[in-house]
């Protein structure tokens with residue numbers, strides 16, 4: 001746990017209470033108890049007239065200590081020294097000790113004031129912040145609602161509509177915006193923050209400034225009828241956007257309770273709802289994803305060696321197609337100089353044009369100013385030869401997936417680049433040892449697998465071979481962080497982690513269809529489960545050409561577990577290739593809206609004929625649960641193989657790869673976490689049964705079989721599991 005608060009009283013009679021719990025001054029039980037003690041002390045001392053609350057080292061507080069949620073879920077508040085009285089923190093500490101105090105308190109906010117941090121600040125009688133401060137209630141992204149009075153105070157400070165937006169999107173606002181909204185009373189520089197806050201506290205005491213208890217403000221809350229309309233509108237929106245999630249609806253109910261029955265009743269309802277949500281699977285999954293995401297940058301025997309990342313200033317990108325231009329965009333947006341190389345002027349102009357278009361679209365959406373556009377684009381240079389490559393710190397090759405072309409490029413790079421230059425490939429499937437076969441630079445060859453569109457998608461799959469040096473990995477992790485990607489470091493194999501998990505996803509869907517399941521029913525069930533789109537809609541989006549090219553690598557490397565269907569090739573023969581041709585598994589109108597195509601039956605029948613498979617009536621009647629299991633258990637099976645082969649070092653890395661690379665719903669915790677929530681034994685038994693009926697494609701791997709035999713979770717660390725086997 002750890003963490004504390006300190007109290008120091010100045011000659012002006014203002015007590016400064018500082019929250020100290022690095023790195024983000026999170027609110028552990030120790031911090032909360034200490035805050036209460038410091039406040040009680042300040043209230044009792046005769047030499048204290050007013051109070052300022054702040055956080056150490058330029059951060060107010062990142063909110064409740066998320067690592068303590070596990071304990072709370074098991075009911076450990078009492079043993080941690082915190083009273084288990086209902087609503088103890090929000091009612092006893094924040095409302096009845098701080099807000100109801102006879103001495104005024106002011107929050108001095110620099111850096112983060114998130115979740116419980118902002119809730120403490122809102123219980124003070126005024127808030128002074130820096131312009132760069134970030135204030136928000138991001139609890140919903142963890143599957144809970146604000147639990148220290150945030151659902152009641154935020155609407156009373158900024159109005160219902162804005163409060164709903166801030167809570168439902170979990171997005172913080174910056175100091176200036178917070179000031180405009182009325183969440184913050186003044187903006188000052190970091191140097192002036194404490195002095196200004198002390199002065200404000202004294203001004204409140206002397207009634208030169210208003211003494212406001214946020215909980216009882218009414219001026220920003222709409223009249224009941226209007227408030228209900230706003231709340232119902234939000235309810236409908238949330239139902240549409242997140243139909244599987246309950247906690248956003250609960251948040252709206254709790255806010256409504258405060259408006260209808262008064263803020264004290266609201267606080268109690270908030271406490272009760274918080275306790276229930278905390279113990280739900282959604283919260284457990286989202287907290288797992290929170291820590292798993294931060295854990296991906298901790299790679300044993302790589303990031304624990306004390307290596308410092310080398311400075312990368314200039315990056316060359318080879319190929320200005322969709323991927324190359326996206327990668328170049330991500331790099332220049334984050335301060336890197338980029339040299340974009342193409343084979344001829346026409347392709348180069350097209351590549352540079354794509355980067356410009358990416359940036360222009362950000363300007364249009366208001367995410368980038370025209371001035372920033374000019375500055376960003378000035379970091380990009382186009383070239384047709386390798387002359388300038390001697391000054392480049394890193395190259396990212398993003399040409400078409402052709403082994404001999406890539407081999408030629410890497411041997412050229414070895415000639416033209418400095419001996420320290422990192423040589424990365426954006427290949428999504430090809431073995432990196434094969435790509436570097438004709439070079440002697442194996443220690444600096446690495447995979448930098450981006451996902452399309454590369455300047456938008458958050459995942460970066462970093463692929464190391466047995467010869468890639470730890471320094472090269474550390475360097476690429478640093479670039480990944482600077483371009484705001486979540487990196488997952490994986491080993492070298494066909495398809496790496498994400499595409500290997502993706503492959504059975506489409507394959508099982510094809511198998512189901514050939515045996516009689518409906519394409520659109522499968523897509524609907526998978527979307528309802530929480531994927532952004534079903535396997536068939538995804539194939540249309542990616543394009544059949546890409547799907548077949550990627551698939552062929554798997555067919556070649558893992559023939560025993562490939563389901564060979566002729567459905568896509570048959571459609572290709574008729575020039576159906578997905579969304580680009582406006583015909584794939586769906587038909588597309590001018591606005592790219594997809595609708596089912598009755599003609600699809602004809603291709604399915606033909607492909608059944610070729611495979612010699614006849615329709616089984618039960619496949620036409622599969623429940624959504626059956627569809628999900630038949631589509632996703634093969635994905636779990638492949639994830640198990642990837643883990644057992646050591647391609648991923650932690651099962652949690654596969655969860656993040658699935659969530660960020662495949663769009664697997666984060667509130668299900670990732671593919672391995674989800675598998676564990678179902679149980680290795682059940683998954684094994686189902687796969688085994690299907691394998692006996694429908695063939696090798698479903699055969700459970702050894703790792704899964706062993707886990708099921710001993711009833712062990714799929715995700716426990718490999719080293720610990722082995723001796724138990």
Ligand SMILES: C[C@H](O)CC(=O)SCCNC(=O)CCNC(=O)[C@H](O)C(C)(C)COP(=O)(O)OP(=O)(O)OC[C@H]1O[C@@H](n2cnc3c(N)ncnc32)[C@H](O)[C@@H]1OP(=O)(O)O
Nearest residue numbers: 024026062063064065066067114115116138146147148294
């Ligand atoms: C009752 C209340 O209403 C309930 C709550 O308050 S719930 C908590 C609400 N707060 C949040 O959701 C904020 C969560 N944190 C974040 O979004 C981000 O960590 C941040 C914006 C604070 C900082 O981001 P960034 O600078 O990129 O650093 P980041 O790597 O994420 O975090 C630094 C470290 O602090 C830890 N950390 C961040 N917030 C934490 C928190 N609230 N509790 C515990 N640890 C936290 C991270 O796990 C990480 O640890 P590590 O170095 O061991 O991996």
